[in-house]
Amino acid sequence: MSAERDIKFTAADFRRLRQMLYQRVGISLNDSKSHMAYSRLAKRVRQLGFRQFSDYLDLLDGSAETEEWQHFVNALTTNLTAFFREPHHFDLLRLHAMERAGQDRLYRVWSSAVSTGEEAYSIAMTLLSLPQLNRQRLEVVASDIDTRVLSHAADGVYDAERTRTLDTALLKRYFLRGVGRNAGKVRIRKELREHLSFYQFNLVAEPWPDMGRFDVIFCRNVLIYFDKPTQAAILQRFARCLQPDGLLFLGHSENIMHLTDAFQSCGRTAYRLLGQDARE
Numbered sequence: 001m002s003a004e005r006d007i008k009f010t011a012a013d014f015r016r017l018r019q020m021l022y023q024r025v026g027i028s029l030n031d032s033k034s035h036m037a038y039s040r041l042a043k044r045v046r047q048l049g050f051r052q053f054s055d056y057l058d059l060l061d062g063s064a065e066t067e068e069w070q071h072f073v074n075a076l077t078t079n080l081t082a083f084f085r086e087p088h089h090f091d092l093l094r095l096h097a098m099e100r101a102g103q104d105r106l107y108r109v110w111s112s113a114v115s116t117g118e119e120a121y122s123i124a125m126t127l128l129s130l131p132q133l134n135r136q137r138l139e140v141v142a143s144d145i146d147t148r149v150l151s152h153a154a155d156g157v158y159d160a161e162r163t164r165t166l167d168t169a170l171l172k173r174y175f176l177r178g179v180g181r182n183a184g185k186v187r188i189r190k191e192l193r194e195h196l197s198f199y200q201f202n203l204v205a206e207p208w209p210d211m212g213r214f215d216v217i218f219c220r221n222v223l224i225y226f227d228k229p230t231q232a233a234i235l236q237r238f239a240r241c242l243q244p245d246g247l248l249f250l251g252h253s254e255n256i257m258h259l260t261d262a263f264q265s266c267g268r269t270a271y272r273l274l275g276q277d278a279r280e
Contacts (some may be wrong), residue, residue: 006046006051007038007042007045007046007050007051007052007053008051008052008053008054009034009038009042009052009053010053010054011034012054013052013053013054013057014034014037016054016057017029017037017041017053017057018037020057020060020061020072021072021073021076024069024072024073025073025077025145025202025203025204026202026203026204026225026226026230027076027077027225027226028225028226028227028230029076037076038053040075040076041053041056041072041075041076044056044071044075060072070147073145073146074146074147074148074149077145077146081114081115081116081117081118081119082118082162083118083121083122083162083163083165083166084122084165084166085118085119085122085220086220086249086251086252086268086269088267088268088270089218089220089249089269089270090122090123090126092247092249092266092267092270093109093123093126093127093216093247093249094126094127094129094130096215096216096247097126097127097130097133097215098130098132098133100215101130101132101133101134102132105137106137106138106139107127107133107137107138107139107215108139108140108141108212108213108214108215108216109123109127109139109140109141109214109215109216109217109218110140110141110142110143110211110214110216110217110218110241111123111140111141111142111143111218112143112201112203112217112218112219112222113143113144113145113203113218113219113220113221113222114142114143114144114149114150114153114198115144115146115149115153116149116152116153116158117142117149117152117153117154117156117188118158118162119142119218119220120140120142120153120196121156121174121188121192121196123140123216123218124138124140124192124195124196125170125174125192127140128192128195135195138195139195139197140195140196140197141196141197141199141211141214142196142197142198142199143198143199143200143201144200144201145200145201145202145203147200150198150199150200153198154198155187156187156188156192156193157185157186157187157188158185158186158187159184159185159186160177160178160184160185160186161184163175163186171186173189174188174189174191174192175187175188175189176188176189203219203222203226203234204226204230204233204234208237208241211241213241213242213243213246214241214242214243214246215242215243215246215247216246216247216248216249217238217241217242217246217247217248217249218249219234219238219248219249219250220249220250220251220254220269221250221251221252221253221254222251223235223250223251223254223256224251224253224254228259231256231259232259232260235248235256235259235260235262235263236260236262239260239262239263239273242273243273244273244275245272245273245275246272246273247266247270247271247272247273248263248270248271248272248273249269249270249271250269250270250271251269252268252269254269255269256271261274262274
């Protein structure tokens with residue numbers, strides 16, 4: 001057996017792993033993800049000196065709260081993002097914010113699965129481009145279950161290649177270009193980063209902390225990892241976290257109309273919170 005396949009991983013181990021992940025964070029792995037699970041965890045299992053996955057899973061079972069659980073979750077979550085991904089969402093965000101620019105309160109947006117941060121910074125850049133919106137009344141909350149990518153997001157440092165599609169004016173206004181050993185890197189400027197706050201957040205945790213209400217929630221390409229009952233429960237919680245007429249943005253392959261009556265479609269994978277009267 002090669003060094004890449006020297007850790008014993010049985011069908012029973014995969015079933016157990018799936019159940020543990022589901023119980024911990026609500027993510028439901030299908031049968032086709034066995035190889036993915038092995039490839040992402042085998043190095044960690046080997047580092048800990050185990051020769052079979054069952055011993056590693058026993059370690060996790062031995063304690064409900066250890067750093068190892070975070071390694072486990074980080075390894076099995078998928079992170080794919082880009083600046084201004086699905087630009088039609090940012091067009092709707094801009095219009096929504098402009099309609100509420102005169103309100104005497106914070107305009108709040110939650111990026112609930114922020115990954116490495118590009119989505120949250122795109123939100124902030126969109127809102128700060130609006131002269132009607134008081135930048136002192138703007139808040140972007142960014143969260144993720146994966147502490148590794150959350151740390152990356154808070155640092156705001158990226159390969160310059162990831163910003164190649166951005167408008168030159170945005171690059172000059174919001175990014176610092178690295179020099180010397182940081183050549184090929186860019187960093188988000190402080191004046192943009194200061195509008196964001198970052199938190200680890202588990203969408204299936206009981207209960208959710210009280211974060212107040214948001215005008216817009218982004219939760220793109222996340223619900224697809226949960227089963228239908230979990231999806232429905234998260235959507236109801238989102239509804240309770242939104243201001244009246246608030247917006248929810250989902251991923252391009254996600255459709256929720258059969259899961260909840262709290263929202264009405266208002267564009268491609270964009271949904272508006274309905275008032276209670278409209279749901280009755």
